[in-house]
Amino acid sequence: MKPKRRRLTFVLIGLALLGAAAALALSAFEESIVFFYSPSEVREKTVGEERRIRVGGLVEEGSIERAEGGLVRFRITDMAEVVPVVYTGILPDLFREGQGVVAEGRLTNGVFRADEVLARHDENYMPPEVADALKKSGQWQHMERALQESGQMAGETAP
Amino acid sequence: MIVETGHFALVMALVVALVQATLPLIGAQRGNEAWMAMARPAAIAQMLFVSVSFGCLTYAYLTSDFSVLNVVNNSHSAKPLIYKISGVWGNHEGSMLLWVLILAVFGAAVAVFGANLPPTLKARVLGVQALVSVGFFLFVLFTSNPFERILPAPPDGHGLNPLLQDPGLAIHPPFLYLGYVGFSIAFSFAIAALIEGRVDAAWARWVRPWTLAAWMFLTAGIGLGSWWAYYELGWGGWWFWDPVENASFLPWLSGTALLHSAVVVEKRDTLKGWTVFLAIVTFSLSLLGAFLVRSGVLTSVHAFATDPARGVFILVLLLIVIGGSFALFAWRGPSLKASGLFLPVSREGSLLLNNLLLTTAAAVVLLGTLYPLFLDAIGGGKVSVGAPFFNAVFVPLMVPLLVAMAIGPLLPWKRGDLVAIFWRVQLVLGLTGAAVFLTWVFAADGPMFALLGMGLAAWLAVGTLFEIGERTRLFRASMAESGRRLRRVSRAAWGMTAAHFGVAVLVAGITASSAWTVESIQTMRPGETVQIAGYDFTFEGARDTRGPNYEAVTGTFTVTRDERPFTVLRPERRVYPVEGQQTTEAAIRSTFLGDLYAVIGEAEGADGAFVTRLYFNPLVPWIWAGLVIMCIGGVVSLSDRRHRVGAPSRRHRAQAVESPAAA
Numbered sequence: 001m002k003p004k005r006r007r008l009t010f011v012l013i014g015l016a017l018l019g020a021a022a023a024l025a026l027s028a029f030e031e032s033i034v035f036f037y038s039p040s041e042v043r044e045k046t047v048g049e050e051r052r053i054r055v056g057g058l059v060e061e062g063s064i065e066r067a068e069g070g071l072v073r074f075r076i077t078d079m080a081e082v083v084p085v086v087y088t089g090i091l092p093d094l095f096r097e098g099q100g101v102v103a104e105g106r107l108t109n110g111v112f113r114a115d116e117v118l119a120r121h122d123e124n125y126m127p128p129e130v131a132d133a134l135k136k137s138g139q140w141q142h143m144e145r146a147l148q149e150s151g152q153m154a155g156e157t158a159p
Numbered sequence: 160m161i162v163e164t165g166h167f168a169l170v171m172a173l174v175v176a177l178v179q180a181t182l183p184l185i186g187a188q189r190g191n192e193a194w195m196a197m198a199r200p201a202a203i204a205q206m207l208f209v210s211v212s213f214g215c216l217t218y219a220y221l222t223s224d225f226s227v228l229n230v231v232n233n234s235h236s237a238k239p240l241i242y243k244i245s246g247v248w249g250n251h252e253g254s255m256l257l258w259v260l261i262l263a264v265f266g267a268a269v270a271v272f273g274a275n276l277p278p279t280l281k282a283r284v285l286g287v288q289a290l291v292s293v294g295f296f297l298f299v300l301f302t303s304n305p306f307e308r309i310l311p312a313p314p315d316g317h318g319l320n321p322l323l324q325d326p327g328l329a330i331h332p333p334f335l336y337l338g339y340v341g342f343s344i345a346f347s348f349a350i351a352a353l354i355e356g357r358v359d360a361a362w363a364r365w366v367r368p369w370t371l372a373a374w375m376f377l378t379a380g381i382g383l384g385s386w387w388a389y390y391e392l393g394w395g396g397w398w399f400w401d402p403v404e405n406a407s408f409l410p411w412l413s414g415t416a417l418l419h420s421a422v423v424v425e426k427r428d429t430l431k432g433w434t435v436f437l438a439i440v441t442f443s444l445s446l447l448g449a450f451l452v453r454s455g456v457l458t459s460v461h462a463f464a465t466d467p468a469r470g471v472f473i474l475v476l477l478l479i480v481i482g483g484s485f486a487l488f489a490w491r492g493p494s495l496k497a498s499g500l501f502l503p504v505s506r507e508g509s510l511l512l513n514n515l516l517l518t519t520a521a522a523v524v525l526l527g528t529l530y531p532l533f534l535d536a537i538g539g540g541k542v543s544v545g546a547p548f549f550n551a552v553f554v555p556l557m558v559p560l561l562v563a564m565a566i567g568p569l570l571p572w573k574r575g576d577l578v579a580i581f582w583r584v585q586l587v588l589g590l591t592g593a594a595v596f597l598t599w600v601f602a603a604d605g606p607m608f609a610l611l612g613m614g615l616a617a618w619l620a621v622g623t624l625f626e627i628g629e630r631t632r633l634f635r636a637s638m639a640e641s642g643r644r645l646r647r648v649s650r651a652a653w654g655m656t657a658a659h660f661g662v663a664v665l666v667a668g669i670t671a672s673s674a675w676t677v678e679s680i681q682t683m684r685p686g687e688t689v690q691i692a693g694y695d696f697t698f699e700g701a702r703d704t705r706g707p708n709y710e711a712v713t714g715t716f717t718v719t720r721d722e723r724p725f726t727v728l729r730p731e732r733r734v735y736p737v738e739g740q741q742t743t744e745a746a747i748r749s750t751f752l753g754d755l756y757a758v759i760g761e762a763e764g765a766d767g768a769f770v771t772r773l774y775f776n777p778l779v780p781w782i783w784a785g786l787v788i789m790c791i792g793g794v795v796s797l798s799d800r801r802h803r804v805g806a807p808s809r810r811h812r813a814q815a816v817e818s819p820a821a822a
Contacts, residue, residue, distance in 0.1 A: 032548035036541035090760035
């Protein structure tokens, strides 16, 4: 093969690989993108049962109930709306009432069945989506003060 | 006074770095030897100043000096000594100080051990290295000063996040940073080469050991982080495709590609522009990782509270580095002419395929990691891209890579013959088939991908050993002849063999743990038994225990197998009163075939019942073993004499011997 054709071969292999990767990526995206909803959005929009979603907000004070077999019920709030959540398993170490939480799972009959409750490594960490959700529900001012008091605001204490 | 000294030393380091970033570069351009010679003492002085600064902060931690804000926020007088030390980098400001320290140490190492580098190249490399340093010094001094005072000094500190009070995580950041920052050397060499307009075999010989050292540290750092997540978080998993994990994996992927393409530059004098490009990309991805982790723009399970202002600063730094270096590449890159020609089926071709696959993999991981940011920016809603995406895209790219990995080293340079290779590796194919068959027989309930994964692992493991066999003409020549050839195999070749074999072990571990993990979550009363993977876990109850700075509930599980006692597992749930935080300490008993893994959760009711989570994680120890073997391969390869000497100059050989240790 002449050098030109040789180079062409490599370029073609490269392009084919990129194409295949893009195709793989696009088909995988369809199924594996998980949308984030705040409790208000869960109420406003109709979310299908078949789609996995993430719901984030604060764990409502006094809402945690433990039942037999590691089953836990709690409510996620953005101070405007609440979403009841059911979860089975051991909750992350930093899961607490009044703190930010993001759960992933499916919504059935108004109850969110979470199969994953996202953990954090730092109690001062607030997931950006949760902060935004609270801002959107117009409760951020109120929350900001409360969070600052409990030292939960990003930037309030050095990480 | 000590604290002010630390701050002052850091300012001095910035001043020295400014000198180092200007005079040698100008000197190299004008041929002014005195200015070029400034680089070496400046790099050493910079390293000394940052060391003093780092030492001062460490001193503040050791003496629990609570007039320093950083110490107050991240330390406590009752903390064990090791975590007082690791607390220095267990927070943003201190970890950035560690970052600049490592940056300066690498720079000084090039200055000291690079005595036989051409003077202009050396001046330029150190100049570029100092430019990067300047950016980070400004970042530390203006946004993240660890020496800030607080008045009046509080009586005690807030303590260190308990999750970080762990031996694995104490040494994870230094390794990770040695990896990230180590790639800055490859970057500086690449930029210097672009300025010089010259990339040759000698250049590649210089870049390779630094890249290899950085790669090794990054591998160890990622491995330590993953290991920590596995035993400390109590989820039974070791990789979650979380943005923060991806941030460290991206430079690893492109760094691995760089490691291989540099071989082609050295041996065959081609792929030059591509190698320079990869060096720039790898360091850029390291910086991108730093940005993603520090800015908190992505939701991550591994994230810590962040300050947006810092994110913006790193983003600007990132844009300058990426923009500047790619502009330079576009301008000067075409001048790098290749001389070595080769056919697609050849050693070079296989290394190029490796590069294409690794960079494509890096591209899709980058796409998945940044997609949520991109979609949010155009108002497309908030999304997260989870493990299914990465598994669906990443795994198919790794399959051809692993297939090629066993064949590549068997191919000759310039031109090879695939059909001939196919006939030579019949033995390997046969053993691979046997491995797949055995997997199918003994683990019939596994998914199809498990057969493929175990097959690939066997293929690579056997293929790697086969290559050494071929090299020594084992069973084809006399044993004495083979022995002689075995002794002549270079350390670099042994390093490659070990690293590839480590990957095979790793792949087996990953496949098995993804395919056959057994998990069981339940409430257990004392005396109850749960059977998992043939082991009977009996919950004996839980009691309160105390550690140096925490209180804990410790559960006891006796594990029996076929009625015979096997082991006792004692998972803990700790409460750190100073920080008011809980942590989970999984109890793990490793066997050759897998880990028995127990976690204790909340108490349930008053009769001593607890939520428990029990796992059998097959072949997970193989994952750690594989990573260790890969790192050993790196060490062995680094100890090769050809890696230590940049140019054939006998006088400097003794000096250069120490360079891998310093790296």
